[in-house]
Amino acid sequence: MEMSEYLDVFIEESKEHIQALNDHLLTLEKNPEDVSIVNEIFRSAHTLKGMSATMGFQDLADLTHKMENVLDAIRNHKVKLNEAMLDVIFKAVDALEAMVLDIIDGGEGKKDVKGLVNQLEAMEKGENVEAASSLVSTEVTNKSVNTDVTLDEFELTVLQQSAEGGFNNYQVTVTLQETTLLKAARVYMVFEILEKLGEVIKSTPSVPELEEEKFDYSFTVVLVTKDSAEDVSAKINKVSEIDTVEVEELKIQAYDRDETTSVSNDTKAPTEQDSSEEEQSTSTANTKKKSQLSSKTIRVNIDRLDALMNLFEELVIDRGRLEQISATLKNNELQETVEHMSRISGDLQNIILKMRMVPVDQVFNRFPRMVRQLAKDLNKDIDLQIYGAETELDRTVIDEIGDPMVHLIRNALDHGIETPSEREAKGKPSQGTLKLNAYHSGNHVFIEIADDGAGIDRERVLKKAIANGVLTLEESKSYSDQQVFQLIMASGFSTADTISDISGRGVGLDVVKNTIESLGGNITIDSKYNEGSTFVIQLPLTLSIISVMLTEVKNEKYAIPLSSIIETAIVNKKDILSAHHQPVIDFRGRVVPLVSLSDVFGVPRETEEEDFHSVVIIRQGEKMAGLIVDSFIGQQEVVLKSLGNYLTDVFAISGATILGDGQVALIVDTDALIK
Amino acid sequence: MALEFLKSIVFELNDEEYALPVDLVGAIERVMPITRIPGVPPFVKGVLNLRGVVTPVIDLRERFSFERQEETEATRIIIIQHDEKDVGLIVDACYDVIDIPNDTIEPAPETIGTVKIDYINGVAKYDERLLILLNINEILSTDVLNEFYEMK
Numbered sequence: 001m002e003m004s005e006y007l008d009v010f011i012e013e014s015k016e017h018i019q020a021l022n023d024h025l026l027t028l029e030k031n032p033e034d035v036s037i038v039n040e041i042f043r044s045a046h047t048l049k050g051m052s053a054t055m056g057f058q059d060l061a062d063l064t065h066k067m068e069n070v071l072d073a074i075r076n077h078k079v080k081l082n083e084a085m086l087d088v089i090f091k092a093v094d095a096l097e098a099m100v101l102d103i104i105d106g107g108e109g110k111k112d113v114k115g116l117v118n119q120l121e122a123m124e125k126g127e128n129v130e131a132a133s134s135l136v137s138t139e140v141t142n143k144s145v146n147t148d149v150t151l152d153e154f155e156l157t158v159l160q161q162s163a164e165g166g167f168n169n170y171q172v173t174v175t176l177q178e179t180t181l182l183k184a185a186r187v188y189m190v191f192e193i194l195e196k197l198g199e200v201i202k203s204t205p206s207v208p209e210l211e212e213e214k215f216d217y218s219f220t221v222v223l224v225t226k227d228s229a230e231d232v233s234a235k236i237n238k239v240s241e242i243d244t245v246e247v248e249e250l251k252i253q254a255y256d257r258d259e260t261t262s263v264s265n266d267t268k269a270p271t272e273q274d275s276s277e278e279e280q281s282t283s284t285a286n287t288k289k290k291s292q293l294s295s296k297t298i299r300v301n302i303d304r305l306d307a308l309m310n311l312f313e314e315l316v317i318d319r320g321r322l323e324q325i326s327a328t329l330k331n332n333e334l335q336e337t338v339e340h341m342s343r344i345s346g347d348l349q350n351i352i353l354k355m356r357m358v359p360v361d362q363v364f365n366r367f368p369r370m371v372r373q374l375a376k377d378l379n380k381d382i383d384l385q386i387y388g389a390e391t392e393l394d395r396t397v398i399d400e401i402g403d404p405m406v407h408l409i410r411n412a413l414d415h416g417i418e419t420p421s422e423r424e425a426k427g428k429p430s431q432g433t434l435k436l437n438a439y440h441s442g443n444h445v446f447i448e449i450a451d452d453g454a455g456i457d458r459e460r461v462l463k464k465a466i467a468n469g470v471l472t473l474e475e476s477k478s479y480s481d482q483q484v485f486q487l488i489m490a491s492g493f494s495t496a497d498t499i500s501d502i503s504g505r506g507v508g509l510d511v512v513k514n515t516i517e518s519l520g521g522n523i524t525i526d527s528k529y530n531e532g533s534t535f536v537i538q539l540p541l542t543l544s545i546i547s548v549m550l551t552e553v554k555n556e557k558y559a560i561p562l563s564s565i566i567e568t569a570i571v572n573k574k575d576i577l578s579a580h581h582q583p584v585i586d587f588r589g590r591v592v593p594l595v596s597l598s599d600v601f602g603v604p605r606e607t608e609e610e611d612f613h614s615v616v617i618i619r620q621g622e623k624m625a626g627l628i629v630d631s632f633i634g635q636q637e638v639v640l641k642s643l644g645n646y647l648t649d650v651f652a653i654s655g656a657t658i659l660g661d662g663q664v665a666l667i668v669d670t671d672a673l674i675k
Numbered sequence: 676m677a678l679e680f681l682k683s684i685v686f687e688l689n690d691e692e693y694a695l696p697v698d699l700v701g702a703i704e705r706v707m708p709i710t711r712i713p714g715v716p717p718f719v720k721g722v723l724n725l726r727g728v729v730t731p732v733i734d735l736r737e738r739f740s741f742e743r744q745e746e747t748e749a750t751r752i753i754i755i756q757h758d759e760k761d762v763g764l765i766v767d768a769c770y771d772v773i774d775i776p777n778d779t780i781e782p783a784p785e786t787i788g789t790v791k792i793d794y795i796n797g798v799a800k801y802d803e804r805l806l807i808l809l810n811i812n813e814i815l816s817t818d819v820l821n822e823f824y825e826m827k
Contacts, residue, residue, distance in 0.1 A: 603713070641728075641729045643712070645759050647712065647715065647722075649824065653714075656710070656722055664721075664722045664723060665710065666712065
């Protein structure tokens with residue numbers, strides 16, 4: 001069989017499973033006695049094993065198999081789970097990930113894992129793994145998982161929406177009489193009633209399992225309906241051979257979102273299996289169920305989305321051209337048609353942009369593991385809190401944002417949050433908190449990385465800056481806190497007294513800043529000494545289509561990104577003041593320096609001077625400046641294009657765009673104009 | 676005896692004939708509107724819209740420090756696609772594609788006109804015509820750009 005065509009699918013799914021493994025292991029670490037989580041892990045591992053064996057990646061399959069044995073032992077209470085064991089399992093997952101990465105790179109997924117395999121085997125036999133014996137091993141206790149319904153994020157959203165829409169959410173537990181012969185038939189009848197009443201969001205065990213009679217006598221469904229609990233109960237009781245029907249109201253708040261982890265987990269189904277044989281069948285049942293649930297989404301190759309985007313960009317250019325033609329022709333019918341087309345293509349643009357959006361969770365989901373590991377390495381106690389993981393960003397931004405974030409998190413853990421003893425000495429809780437928060441605001445996405453650690457020591461930064469000759473003692477006195485914080489993002493700057501593995505070589509924050517700025521975003525720091533620091537990254541929603549103000553300077557057209565414009569103004573020549581040979585204006589009580597675009601860009605100039613100047617007030621962070629142009633053409637959506645590989649680093653030009661008449665207009669890099 | 680050929684595009688610049696391997700050429704265009712880019716060396720004329728792709732344009736005359744000349748009906752822009760770079764070259768005229776037998780190509784003479792020797796791969800004599808074979812890497816080298824930026 002030709003495998004290569006399945007390879008992509010295999011890689012995608014393996015990644016998902018490894019992520020699911022990581023997520024669940026972290027949850028398990030917090031609730032070591034929850035067997036249901038072990039089951040989830042087992043399921044992911046099992047699927048991964050099956051897939052890799054089919055694809056012929058034997059090492060991958062073997063290691064997963066060993067892991068599975070251990071998990072099996074844990075859930076059957078043959079061995080007790082402890083911290084050291086978790087570490088080994090985490091390492092095994094890391095090894096799996098390395099193998100998958102190798103496969104992605106075209107390798108065969110081979111890796112020497114003897115050490116790990118031995119450790120896993122020892123664990124399976126119940127031997128202590130070079131135990132960190134100080135850690136208390138927690139006993140795995142059996143919970144009545146049968147009735148425990150776990151909901152994933154999608155289902156939670158549905159329930160939430162239905163609750164808001166005035167529907168009732170019930171958890172209905174139906175128990176059949178023990179004498180029932182055709183269980184599946186009864187289940188079918190119950191479901192028929194349920195579906196008339198409303199919608200079944202979830203059933204435990206899953207529908208295919210129920211149909212195959214893979215349950216004892218009771219099953220639980222989550223039902224969304226307009227009817228009352230009594231009605232539901234009464235209607236179900238009409239089916240014969242029903243023993244009891246319990247209808248309880250389902251409180252969504254009862255489900256902590258954090259526990260439901262990522263959307264990618266495929267664990268919508270039941271919670272208890274005993275033999276691996278049964279597992280096999282449920283995992284196929286799982287896939288069936290999954291395909292039912294996910295029938296509304298399809299996987300699309302990202303290249304196709306890119307191609308779609310490129311085609312659309314062409315369309316935007318033509319749209320501009322049509323708008324221009326219709327404006328000159330002044331034909332009513334043409335104008336109406338063009339306006340309609342513009343609106344439609346505007347909607348189309350929104351949809352295409354949304355299609356390329358992915359939740360930041362794709363970046364965030366690797367952080368819990370990383371923080372756990374780093375906290376261990378650094379002997380720190382850290383609580384990672386993630387908010388807004390569902391916030392969406394353009395895929396191209398997502399691809400780039402990972403590394404800078406890793407860097408900032410490492411920094412926060414290494415330099416920011418103190419060791420437990422230091423924290424206690426300062427009167428803070430010994431556990432440090434690291435908060436990641438993502439949210440939308442306007443045309444931007446903000447990502448905050450906040451720690452409650454030591455904060456930035458203003459004096460130390462200044463001392464270092466003076467020592468490095470960046471500024472003089474005199475200058476340092478007048479520096480605002482913001483200016484001081486910006487210093488630490490200058491290149492070659494590290495205040496860490498000791499260089500650690502994790503950070504402190506001074507090659508970091510400047511790279512972070514550069515990466516973020518190259519994405520069209522910016523980063524600001526807020527910090528209180530001994531209370532913590534917050535890094536805020538501001539990113540554009542998309543990189544390819546931006547809103548600009550089109551301006552004219554003599555015969556040349558320049559586009560200024562709307563995101564950096566505060567407002568436009570017409571300034572009388574006599575209102576222009578001079579401060580140290582620098583023309584400035586008084587703009588709403590602030591002194592704003594004026595920059596003439598025709599001077600900066602050396603536009604061939606005729607001598608006539610007008611009495612009024614058109615000025616675009618731009619802003620970068622706290623600073624402002626006024627750009628003098630000849631006239632404003634108007635606001636427009638344009639497609640951002642690069643100047644190509646030949647021309648790089650053109651001063652104050654960030655790119656180009658093609659206007660409706662087919663001409664190229666340059667896009668001004670306003671940040672370069674504000675010093 | 677089988678001869679090896681170098682399929683080349685031949686164009687005119689300052690009354691001399693130059694050649695570039697034809698596989699570098701993406702298109703040959705008539706003069707189109709060019710948007711000036713501020714702050715770049717004078718030989719970079721600006722960028723043009725080549726079917727949706729923003730393409731920088733170099734005036735070869737100025738690149739080789741020949742005297743400037745107004746555009747004529749014959750002026751062409753040769754779009755070169757090389758090393759991930761798309762660049763247009765403005766030339767006085769562009770005629771045809773010819774197969775230059777490899778054995779007629781000789782190394783560049785010590786000096787030839789005012790063109791710096793780096794740009795030239797060799798000289799070929801073909802039907803009484805003297806063709807100067809250009810080195811595209813040197814012409815598109817970004818070193819010149821960087822030198823210019825540093826001088827500023």
